[in-house]
Amino acid sequence: MKDLSQQIKEVARSLLQDGKVDLVIGYENGSLPLRASPCFIRSAGEVERLIWNACCETNLATYLPDTNDRVGVVAKGCDARAIVVEIAERQVARERVVIIGVPCEGIIDRRKVASRLGWKEILQANLEDGRILLAGDGFEETLPLEDSLYEACLTCEQRTPPVYDYLVGEPIPAVDVIDPFREVTTLESQGADQKWAYFSQEFSKCIRCYACREACPLCYCPECFIDQTQPSWFGKTNDLSDTLIFHVVRALHLAGRCVDCGTCSRACPMGIDLRALNRKMIKDVWERYGYRAGLDLAAIPPLSTFKLDDPQEFIK
Amino acid sequence: MMDARAIDKGRIVGLLDELIERCEVFAPVMSDDVVLFDKIAWGSEARLDFGNSKRLPKEAFFPPSEVMFIYEGAQAEAPPSKGDRVLFGIRPCDARSFLLLDKVFNTPDYQDAYYVEKRERTCVVGIGCNRPLSTCFCTSVGGGPFNEEGIDVLLSDLGDRYLVQVISERGRRLLEGNGLLGEATESDLREGNRIAAEARERVTSMVETEGLRDRLMGMYDDPFWDALHQKCLGCGVCTYLCPTCHCFDVLDEGGEQRGRRVRIWDTCQSALFTLHASGHNPRPSGRERMRQRIMHKFRYFVDNCGEIACVGCGRCIRNCPVNMDLREVLSGIMER
Amino acid sequence: MAAREQVAVQEEQVPARAEWEPRVIAFLCNWCSYAGADLAGVSRIQYPPNIRIIRVPCSGRVNPLFIIKSLQQGADGVLVSGCHPGDCHYISGNYYARRRFALLKSVLEYVGVEPGRVHFSWVSAAEGVKFSQVVTDVVESVRALGPARTLVRAELRSRKA
Numbered sequence: 001m002k003d004l005s006q007q008i009k010e011v012a013r014s015l016l017q018d019g020k021v022d023l024v025i026g027y028e029n030g031s032l033p034l035r036a037s038p039c040f041i042r043s044a045g046e047v048e049r050l051i052w053n054a055c056c057e058t059n060l061a062t063y064l065p066d067t068n069d070r071v072g073v074v075a076k077g078c079d080a081r082a083i084v085v086e087i088a089e090r091q092v093a094r095e096r097v098v099i100i101g102v103p104c105e106g107i108i109d110r111r112k113v114a115s116r117l118g119w120k121e122i123l124q125a126n127l128e129d130g131r132i133l134l135a136g137d138g139f140e141e142t143l144p145l146e147d148s149l150y151e152a153c154l155t156c157e158q159r160t161p162p163v164y165d166y167l168v169g170e171p172i173p174a175v176d177v178i179d180p181f182r183e184v185t186t187l188e189s190q191g192a193d194q195k196w197a198y199f200s201q202e203f204s205k206c207i208r209c210y211a212c213r214e215a216c217p218l219c220y221c222p223e224c225f226i227d228q229t230q231p232s233w234f235g236k237t238n239d240l241s242d243t244l245i246f247h248v249v250r251a252l253h254l255a256g257r258c259v260d261c262g263t264c265s266r267a268c269p270m271g272i273d274l275r276a277l278n279r280k281m282i283k284d285v286w287e288r289y290g291y292r293a294g295l296d297l298a299a300i301p302p303l304s305t306f307k308l309d310d311p312q313e314f315i316k
Numbered sequence: 317m318m319d320a321r322a323i324d325k326g327r328i329v330g331l332l333d334e335l336i337e338r339c340e341v342f343a344p345v346m347s348d349d350v351v352l353f354d355k356i357a358w359g360s361e362a363r364l365d366f367g368n369s370k371r372l373p374k375e376a377f378f379p380p381s382e383v384m385f386i387y388e389g390a391q392a393e394a395p396p397s398k399g400d401r402v403l404f405g406i407r408p409c410d411a412r413s414f415l416l417l418d419k420v421f422n423t424p425d426y427q428d429a430y431y432v433e434k435r436e437r438t439c440v441v442g443i444g445c446n447r448p449l450s451t452c453f454c455t456s457v458g459g460g461p462f463n464e465e466g467i468d469v470l471l472s473d474l475g476d477r478y479l480v481q482v483i484s485e486r487g488r489r490l491l492e493g494n495g496l497l498g499e500a501t502e503s504d505l506r507e508g509n510r511i512a513a514e515a516r517e518r519v520t521s522m523v524e525t526e527g528l529r530d531r532l533m534g535m536y537d538d539p540f541w542d543a544l545h546q547k548c549l550g551c552g553v554c555t556y557l558c559p560t561c562h563c564f565d566v567l568d569e570g571g572e573q574r575g576r577r578v579r580i581w582d583t584c585q586s587a588l589f590t591l592h593a594s595g596h597n598p599r600p601s602g603r604e605r606m607r608q609r610i611m612h613k614f615r616y617f618v619d620n621c622g623e624i625a626c627v628g629c630g631r632c633i634r635n636c637p638v639n640m641d642l643r644e645v646l647s648g649i650m651e652r
Numbered sequence: 653m654a655a656r657e658q659v660a661v662q663e664e665q666v667p668a669r670a671e672w673e674p675r676v677i678a679f680l681c682n683w684c685s686y687a688g689a690d691l692a693g694v695s696r697i698q699y700p701p702n703i704r705i706i707r708v709p710c711s712g713r714v715n716p717l718f719i720i721k722s723l724q725q726g727a728d729g730v731l732v733s734g735c736h737p738g739d740c741h742y743i744s745g746n747y748y749a750r751r752r753f754a755l756l757k758s759v760l761e762y763v764g765v766e767p768g769r770v771h772f773s774w775v776s777a778a779e780g781v782k783f784s785q786v787v788t789d790v791v792e793s794v795r796a797l798g799p800a801r802t803l804v805r806a807e808l809r810s811r812k813a
Binding site: 187188192193194195196197198199200225233234235239240241242244245248249251252255277280281284285288289302303306308310311312314315316 | 716717720721724737738744747748750751752753754755756757758759760761762763764765766767771772773774786789802803804805806
């Protein structure tokens, strides 16, 4: 990943000095190896904290609806797409946000890296020349960066933000990913019993912490369906039926909106493959309605519209 | 400790199998790349070579969801009580958390029946931490890698064998008549002490907690909280992975004729947590909720129960999606 | 703590097939499908009695959560029926519904709910015969699958029909 930190700092500095924004949200170094952490700066003197590297995983779009400040926000391709959806859904006013677009070559999947090391604790990590240099108690290991990327990054077709006010660095051309929905079609091809077995197994790990929902930039409902009472839709215990239904309905509520940034999966403390559901919805919406979320500020969300000849093969 | 025994590492599986014949045994197991505590059917399922579990042993006493009673018409029935069990392979930080939870759920004034009955039929076999993780700060909050609080039998890894120290009467009864354990030798005991001392030295994360409560006394309106909470997503992972968190919600599921009352974990990081029926919310934003979390653990609990409600396990630090680091928060407070 | 036990519980306690009759919840739009069902009735057309009808103003009123909740509460099958596209009493309700239902059916089948549990149809007020055929179809399809066993809550699983 190119080191675009310098350019990001310069844009942030000029935005703050010229009073164009009250706040810049970017990334700074984290307190643990392979971590970058969201960074909120309000004065030009603080811009030296800003960094850019393959550890900048958090989708910063999630902070935008909660503030009334004029905000400059560092945004990767997926983050910018989430911002586009937030603007299209009127959660964020376009004039209030200055998008500092950063073309992204992929983010490190910390779980993948940890798994490759047999879950030994990593005490030091350095990124250089497309490699990750790792060290821990009694071991050193080097991993190629491209083998350590997050799953969503491997099928990312939009590495350059589709909408931005500043673009830092050179745009990365859109990639035509071969068979981007491979995992989904594999699951689709299995029998009902196998599918049920897979999803029951995977989602029985869920502890109902709702980190996925809180981390998602597009789960912003003041009252989530699962919290509704009098009457309540579904239960909140770890009961498998209630748990799986929570995730199915959340995926449905994100249909045509989810940009596959992967924040939910990363936030999940139990490492559940939440994207299996979201990718399915993305595939359906693309194949049936020719729509991809987050590319066009003026696009009408697919469930808020219709075509007279929408496919209806499933209707008697 | 009067009663010290030893067992070769190779025979620990046999010890577990013996225990399994007598009662339920919950041990660390690897499930899809995550270490959690689960009931084991065979001693060989247990994994003792782990940093710390992802899911918490406190679930044995205070599960993420439990049925309080089921009702049909006018009849209500609590779930049947189960038998004795052993929690095996508990780290001293987690064992200490049980004592902190006792201060909430088992006090002279109030005993939570669901919690107490589980505590009373459980024996805790702990294992000391030869190699604390870089995020462990147990020694800063009254704990330590080989501390005995909350533990009935403490295992120490001596390399090719475990030192097995009986700490409590319950632990003694657990091991009574066990043929697999030998007597610990003088050198075993010396080695155990040496390893324990070395482990303490290996704890590199230190947080100044002396005077922390007093410092927090004056900080309710401090602008410190304004900056701190900004990056927090309010996701609640810290609360769901914290050994000392104990907030819960009680819900009724069902209808007029039949249903059940359940208790589930709740989180102060949720906006709904303090939402009044009127619509007013005394903790309206992440700022108040983050402040509440720190105040509760490091000031209110100290005032109410005499202890910091944190055992330094580091799970919140390792699992926070935005790398909010409690050690930095606490040192930031001490520097105010 | 019993994460791994939960999955095992799913396999227990299925009621005996011989005694069981499918229970299908049918959401029918007032203007077309409900009227079509009424026409089937006054025409004395015989069709399986296994459906329990809930009248809604429009198929577009049907929240996908109704369907999921029906399955969770023990319905063996669900039918949603509305006006033909172009004939919706509220002009476009069924068009929105069509998109919603497509995604709902797709995701339910993706997680392992058997295809053949959840059905959708367009039945007009004049189509009494079609309504009876749709119901027959749905009930037989559900009967072949047996009692609900995926999304249904564990404590409802063992009840007899």
